[in-house]
Amino acid sequence: MTKARENGSSGCRCTTAFQGRRNARSATALEGRRTRSAALRTQNRKNQKNAIADERRARAWRLLIVGLGVLILCSCQGPAQQFCPPGVYPPGADTPNAAAYPSPYPSPYPQLPESAYTGVPPVPPQPQPMVGPPGMEQGVPLAYEPTGPWTPPGIAGPWPQDEYLRDGGDRELPARVSRDWEVFGLDLEDTVAHYDTLDGRTVVEPSNRVHIYAPRFAAVRKVSSVRAGEQVGRAGGFHLATTLLGPTETLPVGVGTQNYQPVGGIAARPPVIFRSRQGDGVVSEALGAVGFHDGLLPFENLAVIRMGTFDEAEMPQLARGINAALAWSHDKAVQVVLDRKAAMAATADQTSPSIYTIGAPPGDPKLRVIKVASTPFAEPGDEVALTIRFDNLGNQVIGNVTIIDNLSPRLEYVADSAQCSLDAQFLTQPNEGDSLVIRCEVADPLEPGQGGVIRFRCRVR
Amino acid sequence: MMAVVALGWLGVAAPAAAQQPGVHYLHQGVMPPGAIGGRQLQRGGPLPGYFQPVEIKAPQGALVSLAVAGDFDRPKAAARRAGFLIGQVYRMRVTNIHLHAGLEVFPTIEVIDRLYPPRGQETRFAIPVELTHEDLELALQGKFVTRVIYLEDPRRALPVAENPQQQEWFEVGPGNDPLAAADALGRPVAILRMGARLPDAEGPDMQFLFGCPPFVEYPPRREPPAAPAPTEAPPAAAPAAPGPGPGGAVPVPPEASQP
Numbered sequence: 001m002t003k004a005r006e007n008g009s010s011g012c013r014c015t016t017a018f019q020g021r022r023n024a025r026s027a028t029a030l031e032g033r034r035t036r037s038a039a040l041r042t043q044n045r046k047n048q049k050n051a052i053a054d055e056r057r058a059r060a061w062r063l064l065i066v067g068l069g070v071l072i073l074c075s076c077q078g079p080a081q082q083f084c085p086p087g088v089y090p091p092g093a094d095t096p097n098a099a100a101y102p103s104p105y106p107s108p109y110p111q112l113p114e115s116a117y118t119g120v121p122p123v124p125p126q127p128q129p130m131v132g133p134p135g136m137e138q139g140v141p142l143a144y145e146p147t148g149p150w151t152p153p154g155i156a157g158p159w160p161q162d163e164y165l166r167d168g169g170d171r172e173l174p175a176r177v178s179r180d181w182e183v184f185g186l187d188l189e190d191t192v193a194h195y196d197t198l199d200g201r202t203v204v205e206p207s208n209r210v211h212i213y214a215p216r217f218a219a220v221r222k223v224s225s226v227r228a229g230e231q232v233g234r235a236g237g238f239h240l241a242t243t244l245l246g247p248t249e250t251l252p253v254g255v256g257t258q259n260y261q262p263v264g265g266i267a268a269r270p271p272v273i274f275r276s277r278q279g280d281g282v283v284s285e286a287l288g289a290v291g292f293h294d295g296l297l298p299f300e301n302l303a304v305i306r307m308g309t310f311d312e313a314e315m316p317q318l319a320r321g322i323n324a325a326l327a328w329s330h331d332k333a334v335q336v337v338l339d340r341k342a343a344m345a346a347t348a349d350q351t352s353p354s355i356y357t358i359g360a361p362p363g364d365p366k367l368r369v370i371k372v373a374s375t376p377f378a379e380p381g382d383e384v385a386l387t388i389r390f391d392n393l394g395n396q397v398i399g400n401v402t403i404i405d406n407l408s409p410r411l412e413y414v415a416d417s418a419q420c421s422l423d424a425q426f427l428t429q430p431n432e433g434d435s436l437v438i439r440c441e442v443a444d445p446l447e448p449g450q451g452g453v454i455r456f457r458c459r460v461r
Numbered sequence: 462m463m464a465v466v467a468l469g470w471l472g473v474a475a476p477a478a479a480q481q482p483g484v485h486y487l488h489q490g491v492m493p494p495g496a497i498g499g500r501q502l503q504r505g506g507p508l509p510g511y512f513q514p515v516e517i518k519a520p521q522g523a524l525v526s527l528a529v530a531g532d533f534d535r536p537k538a539a540a541r542r543a544g545f546l547i548g549q550v551y552r553m554r555v556t557n558i559h560l561h562a563g564l565e566v567f568p569t570i571e572v573i574d575r576l577y578p579p580r581g582q583e584t585r586f587a588i589p590v591e592l593t594h595e596d597l598e599l600a601l602q603g604k605f606v607t608r609v610i611y612l613e614d615p616r617r618a619l620p621v622a623e624n625p626q627q628q629e630w631f632e633v634g635p636g637n638d639p640l641a642a643a644d645a646l647g648r649p650v651a652i653l654r655m656g657a658r659l660p661d662a663e664g665p666d667m668q669f670l671f672g673c674p675p676f677v678e679y680p681p682r683r684e685p686p687a688a689p690a691p692t693e694a695p696p697a698a699a700p701a702a703p704g705p706g707p708g709g710a711v712p713v714p715p716e717a718s719q720p
Binding site (some may be wrong): 160162163164165166188189213214215216217218219220221222223224225376377379380381408409410412433434435459461 | 630
């Protein structure tokens with residue numbers, strides 16, 4: 001009992017202590033619960049604020065996307081068209097112009113020609129403002145369209161030149177005349193004229209070139225036969241060469257060296273220079289290449305860039321590239337301006353050996369030499385008449401006019417067939433092609449505007 | 462240093478390179494009929510379908526027949542003109558040969574290139590293929606005659622007048638290629654082969670006739686009348702351009718005189 005009381009008393013004390021501890025724990029738990037609840041509420045408020053902010057941002061993005069879409073769709077529309085009823089024109093438009101103001105109603109001027117009378121005064125054409133960079137106010141140069149050298153009609157080049165006889169011009173080395181009137185550089189088929197001027201010069205002028213279709217054939221023969229019953233003899237014996245009895249000494253390889261295989265090559269590229277010249281000094285440029293990262297690109301894979309040699313077959317491509325350069329902006333283009341005029345590439349179907357212009361300076365002698373043939377085609381044995389017309393187109397008298405024709409090996413001069421409309425002397429001498437060089441020396445000087453005709457015949461060999 | 466080495470190498474290699482042949486010929490004259498023309502067609506150009514006029518010349522009295530539909534057509538007197546396709550082989554039969562009556566020769570003609578004459582002058586400028594009496598006799602003796610007809614380069618042509626009765630020709634010796642020789646002198650356009658081949662006793666088969674390719678028959682050449690040569694003097698030349706001249710005496714410098 002005592003124990004019980006003691007226990008009881010002690011139990012009361014214990015209960016009180018336990019109660020105190022429990023109260024303390026309860027207070028602590030309550031405080032923790034309150035703290036957690038406050039944290040949860042704070043977290044919930046933060047989450048709610050974040051959700052609201054996200055929703056606002058999403059709404060703003062949606063509005064932004066819709067706005068951008070509307071802006072893009074509006075920008076895709078064409079210019080605003082103003083629809084007007086018939087007879088009513090927008091401000092500033094005093095004449096009906098169906099093209100500028102299309103109307104959904106039937107037009108009172110349905111597709112009338114320009115010459116039709118409608119009662120409305122015609123609108124004078126407005127002058128177009130000049131466009132183009134300085135020096136090209138009259139327009140950008142036209143595209144270059146080379147046609148190449150002369151070709152027979154109906155045949156696209158390259159045409160076989162071995163079927164034609166050519167005579168005239170000054171091919172290969174240019175003809176020159178020394179002080180004692182000795183002619184150098186006169187090749188076969190050349191036709192030139194030289195004369196003396198008042199200031200002591202000797203000028204050489206070539207003629208044009210004539211083409212005569214006159215193919216000639218020859219043959220190469222080979223005769224072979226079959227020899228029946230012929231038998232190749234066998235080898236009767238052979239030499240017994242002295243052979244080595246044996247090696248005297250053998251040295252095995254003691255050390256081997258393995259060279260490293262080269263993994264790359266180093267090569268120096270020569271400096272590349274690009275040179276181009278067109279016409280008679282009209283276009284001339286030299287560009288030094290500073291370096292290339294790689295091989296030649298397709299647009300620059302030209303012989304003039306690869307090797308520096310100009311190929312006529314690449315003329316269209318080269319001219320196209322030059323025109324492409326002209327189309328660049330002003331500060332980047334390859335510009336060649338002469339007297340504030342842009343350089344232009346000129347072309348023609350037929351070229352003349354010389355171009356003369358009016359207004360030559362005083363004392364400018366000119367001699368024009370034109371050569372024609374009587375037929376465009378001939379067979380061996382036919383006779384062809386060749387006519388040379390020469391005229392003094394300069395503004396001063398010229399003397400010692402001499403016309404020289406170095407005939408082709410296929411042309412044989414018909415004796416005593418040369419004639420001249422002026423007082424002249426004909427001389428002939430053999431050339432390296434076993435034909436003749438016909439030399440016509442005009443006796444009197446030629447006044448300005450004076451000319452003459454030479455005619456002679458040749459037989460096609 | 463590299464430049465010195467390169468120059469030294471060039472100096473050593475130049476004589477060796479000069480000894481090499483300059484041209485590697487893709488075709489040889491000993492190739493079978495049709496091979497060269499077929500390769501020419503593969504090289505492109507306006508060759509397929511073009512009938513190149515050919516004038517077949519033969520000795521006086523000889524008759525020429527062309528292969529048509531598995532047989533030879535009616536013999537006609539030479540010269541005979543026809544348009545042949547390029548790359549095809551045309552078999553002929555030549556009969557009535559002088560001093561060899563009753564014997565026949567069966568040459569072939571292969572056109573390997575064409576001409577580009579002015580329009581309307583195609584038949585006038587035909588490729589001449591000559592069957593000389595000597596060639597026919599060699600073929601009758603069992604020889605094989607190859608004649609490559611080429612177009613002369615005008616700048617390297619022989620400066621002699623052409624004999625209208627006989628074409629200029631050259632002989633190449635054993636071991637030499639007639640096609641290469643013709644290519645060095647001009648542009649080969651046709652190959653004539655004759656001898657060493659006879660048809661079967663039953664008659665010519667299509668293999669012997671090379672399939673009888675089509676051709677265009679042209680009438681024989683008519684000699685044009687000789688035109689009189691102009692002998693009159695040319696008219697006095699009119700002034701080229703009106704303009705005031707200096708007039709008076711000609712002020713030619715004293716050193717400018719005729720040589």
